[in-house]
Amino acid sequence: MNLAKFKNTFLVVLLSLLVSACATQTQKATKIEGQMQGDVYTGTDTVKYLADGVPDRVFFATNESVLTTKSRDTLRKQAAWLRKNSDINVVLEGHADERGTREYNLALGERRANAAKDYLMTYGISANRISVISYGKERPVDSGSNPLAWSKNRRSVTVKAN
Amino acid sequence: MKNFKIFIYLIILFFPTTSYSLIEVDITRGNLNPLPIAVSPLFSDKESQLNLKKNLDIENLGLEIADVVKDNLKRTGLFNPLDKKAFLQKPNVAHLKPRFEDWSLIKAQALITGKVSLENEKLRVEFRLWDVLAGREMLALAFTTVPKNWRRVGHIITDKVYERLTGEKGYFDTRIIYVSEEGPKIKRIKKLAIMDQDGFNTKYLTLGNELVLTPRFNPTSQMVTYLSYFKNLPRVYLLDIETGVQEVVGDFPGMTFAPRFSPDGKKVIMSFAKDGNSDIYTMDLESRIVERITNHPSIDTSPSYSPNGKFITFNSDRSGYQQIYIMNSDGSGVKRISFGTGLYGTPVWSPRGDLIAFTKLHKGKFYIGVMRTDGKGERLLTENYYQEAPSWSPNGRVLIFYRETKTDDKGEGFSAKLWSIDLTGYNERLVDTETDASDPSWSSLLSN
Numbered sequence: 001m002n003l004a005k006f007k008n009t010f011l012v013v014l015l016s017l018l019v020s021a022c023a024t025q026t027q028k029a030t031k032i033e034g035q036m037q038g039d040v041y042t043g044t045d046t047v048k049y050l051a052d053g054v055p056d057r058v059f060f061a062t063n064e065s066v067l068t069t070k071s072r073d074t075l076r077k078q079a080a081w082l083r084k085n086s087d088i089n090v091v092l093e094g095h096a097d098e099r100g101t102r103e104y105n106l107a108l109g110e111r112r113a114n115a116a117k118d119y120l121m122t123y124g125i126s127a128n129r130i131s132v133i134s135y136g137k138e139r140p141v142d143s144g145s146n147p148l149a150w151s152k153n154r155r156s157v158t159v160k161a162n
Numbered sequence: 163m164k165n166f167k168i169f170i171y172l173i174i175l176f177f178p179t180t181s182y183s184l185i186e187v188d189i190t191r192g193n194l195n196p197l198p199i200a201v202s203p204l205f206s207d208k209e210s211q212l213n214l215k216k217n218l219d220i221e222n223l224g225l226e227i228a229d230v231v232k233d234n235l236k237r238t239g240l241f242n243p244l245d246k247k248a249f250l251q252k253p254n255v256a257h258l259k260p261r262f263e264d265w266s267l268i269k270a271q272a273l274i275t276g277k278v279s280l281e282n283e284k285l286r287v288e289f290r291l292w293d294v295l296a297g298r299e300m301l302a303l304a305f306t307t308v309p310k311n312w313r314r315v316g317h318i319i320t321d322k323v324y325e326r327l328t329g330e331k332g333y334f335d336t337r338i339i340y341v342s343e344e345g346p347k348i349k350r351i352k353k354l355a356i357m358d359q360d361g362f363n364t365k366y367l368t369l370g371n372e373l374v375l376t377p378r379f380n381p382t383s384q385m386v387t388y389l390s391y392f393k394n395l396p397r398v399y400l401l402d403i404e405t406g407v408q409e410v411v412g413d414f415p416g417m418t419f420a421p422r423f424s425p426d427g428k429k430v431i432m433s434f435a436k437d438g439n440s441d442i443y444t445m446d447l448e449s450r451i452v453e454r455i456t457n458h459p460s461i462d463t464s465p466s467y468s469p470n471g472k473f474i475t476f477n478s479d480r481s482g483y484q485q486i487y488i489m490n491s492d493g494s495g496v497k498r499i500s501f502g503t504g505l506y507g508t509p510v511w512s513p514r515g516d517l518i519a520f521t522k523l524h525k526g527k528f529y530i531g532v533m534r535t536d537g538k539g540e541r542l543l544t545e546n547y548y549q550e551a552p553s554w555s556p557n558g559r560v561l562i563f564y565r566e567t568k569t570d571d572k573g574e575g576f577s578a579k580l581w582s583i584d585l586t587g588y589n590e591r592l593v594d595t596e597t598d599a600s601d602p603s604w605s606s607l608l609s610n
Contacts, residue, residue, distance in 0.1 A: 098548065104464070132416075
C-alpha cells in the first residue's frame, strides 16, 4: 500500500463519517420539528383528497405566499383533475396561522389563495371556475400553539364548489 | 335597543368654586398613591325608596348607584375608594353638610354624597363632591332620567368627579362593542356584542350564524362598521344599533375588511382585496362614491384616520415586512414611521392626535405600544404571548385590547379576553365579559 492510496482511503472513511454525522443531525431536526421542512408543513395528517392521488391543500412558510416545489406538484395534480372534470368549480380557501394580527392575516390568506389560483390558471384552469375566500386565522385545523400546528394552519385548501 | 337615546337633564345646583380647589389627581404618571375617596351611599326618603323598589325591584338604589361610582373610580387606579363600613356619618346628614372631621378621621380626602328620588315616574339623582381637607364643596349636580338608566347616572357622576379632580374628560358613560366568542378554537362561534364600559348590560347584536369580526363605532356611537361573512362573502357592513338595520358597504367584487369610520362619520375607510393584493379605499356613505387611496402591490390594511381627518395611518408590508405608515388623507405623501426591530400592525390614532397605538411582534412575543406620529418615542406598554388591536378610551388615557392564551400540547386551554391598560403602562386590568371576547372598540362619551 503506497502512501497516496492510504491517503485516499483515509479521506473516503472521513467523508463517509461526516455524511453519516450529517444524516443523524437531519433526522434529529426532523423529529424535533415534526413533519416540516424549514417551517413549511410536509406531513399528510390534515390533508384530504379531491380524488385518488389529488391532495386538496398546499402549505406556506411564515408570512409567505410563495409556492414550494411540493405545492406546485400538488396544484398541477389538481389542475389535471380539474381539466378532466370540467363541470367542477372550486373555491380556494386561504388561511394564516394565529401568530399575526387579524386584519393582516385576512389579507395574507387572500394572497395565499390567489397564489394557488394563479398557478391553477397557468395550467389551463379558467378563472371563472375558481373563486377565492380568505379566512385569515379564523379557521385553524390544529388548535395547538406550536410551530407544527401553525405550519398546518398556513394553507390554501381547494374545495369543490358544486 | 330602543332606549339607546336617553336624555339626561343636567341641572347645575351650585356653580363649583374653582379658585381654591386643593385636591388634584395627576394622571400623567402611574399613580402609586391613589387618592383616598369616600363614596357615601346616596340616600332616599322612605316614600321614594318604596316607589323605586316597586319600579325597579331594587331594595336600595342609592347604594347601588354609589357602588357603580366606587367601582369605576377603583378601576382607574387613580382613586382608592374607602370601605363604607368605616363611614361614621349617615348618608342623609352627610349630603346636607358633612362633618369633615369624621371623614378625615378615616383618611378620606374627597367625599361624594347624594340623594335619589322618584318624581313623576322620573328618577332624580343629585350628588355633591366635597374636599374633605379644605372643608369645601367642589361640585354639585342633579340629573333626571328614566329609572331604567340608573347605572348610566352612576357613570355620569363618575365622569363629572373624574373631570373635576383630574382636569380631563372621563370615559365612564361609554360602551364597548366587541366580538363575543364561544366554542372550540377550530370552530369558534362569533357574535357582535355591546356592553357598558364596566361590563354590565351586555347585548348580543348578531346570532352567531355567520362569522363577524372587527366592529368599530362611528363618532356618535350609534352606528357600527364591521366585517361579516354573511353568505360566505366577507364584506364590510354597517349596523344601526338603535334600529338593528344592517347594510353592506359598497359593491366590491371581493373581500372588503378592516373598516373604520372617518372622524366626521361620513366615510368608511377599509381594505379591498383583489387578486391577492389588498389596498385601502374609502366610501362616502351619502354619495356612495368610492375612492382608491393606496395603489401598491403589497398588503395595505388596518387604516385609521387622525382625529382632524387630514392623515391616515396604516399597516403595509411594502418594505418586505409589516410596518406602520402615515399618509395624507388623499393617499399622497406616504411615509414609513416604524423603524424598530420586529413587525408592526393595527395602528390607531389617539383621540388627542399626538400618539399612535399599535401591536408589535418581536421575537415571538406580542406587545401593545404607542409612538408619536413621527414614529419617535416608541413605548411598549405590555408584553404577552398574544395580544393585539388596541382601541383608545375617548379621553386618550386608556387602551383596551384583546389577549389570547397559549394552548397546551393537546390544544386545550385557549381563551380570548379583553384587557385594558393606562397610557402610563400601569393599571393593567381584565375587562369582565360574559363570554370570551376579542376586537374591542371603545365608544365616545354618550352624554355631553
